[in-house]
Amino acid sequence: MGARCAVVTFPGSNCDRDMAVALEKVTGASPLRLWHGDSELPEGIDFIALPGGFSYGDYLRSGAMAARSPLMASVIKAAERGVPVLGVCNGFQVLTEAKLLPGALMRNASQNFICRTVPLIVENTQSLFTGAYEAGEQVQIPVAHHDGNFFADEDTLDRLEGEGRVAFRYAGPCNGSRRDIAGILNQAGNVLGMMPHPERAIESDHGGEDGRRLFESAIRALAGA
């Protein structure tokens, strides 16, 4: 049996279906769809995706309310047990708000919503999410966000860089992010948060397939685990 994947939907998520479709294309099996108000994760989940969107209308801060929703307590425990967790866009914001990843995502420096395909440099190809990419490879992945400006203090940034935890970097300035960071890993390497949307670059009809290998990397890593 293949990996059991799950996609969490919060009120206001809007990329949950795209995420589910991407996982289905890559794994061949339809992922479980979980609701934020569920109290527990089902047994035996191998991979959890937190999708993009505007959970809770971005009230208070992007991702702040979702990070404290009932299901997230179980997601945090699963992440701490080593279950891979991918957070994209709002999912990345939720992961920082849940303290599974350091830093914070602030309003874009330009104040504008940015919606376009951007070149990213794959900085770490050793992680379970990025094993199918070439080191230093440039890939094209769409971004669509208002609050993607990654902030962390200099010590945290140095630590992230030193530990190889910057997974993706914008190839040029995008949203004001410190050191052009687009995606980071937790210390154990099983949690990835990124602003760009790999699930929107799965097949050629999307205009590119560069996101597909992220899911393939994870599924391959799970199969080999």
Add this chain to the structure above:
Amino acid sequence: MKVRILVRLKPGVLDPQGRAVHHSLEGLGFDGVSDVRIGRMIELDVDEATTDEAIDQMCRQLLANMVIEDYSVEKLNTAEPA
């Protein structure tokens, strides 16, 4: 008891909103404004028995993001006259 919480970006954290508003003020012809910082005010109506520690925890766990924000707490005097 009413409690007023001010959540502000930490000094040194760039405030793009504040900068845009600053720019607009200048556009309206207001001189002499050297900086604009935007924060958030949250008013809580809480039981009299609510401890300072509990309010502090509310701020730290949800109302402020300590990575980028500081907060201050002000208790408003709402005691009814005897």
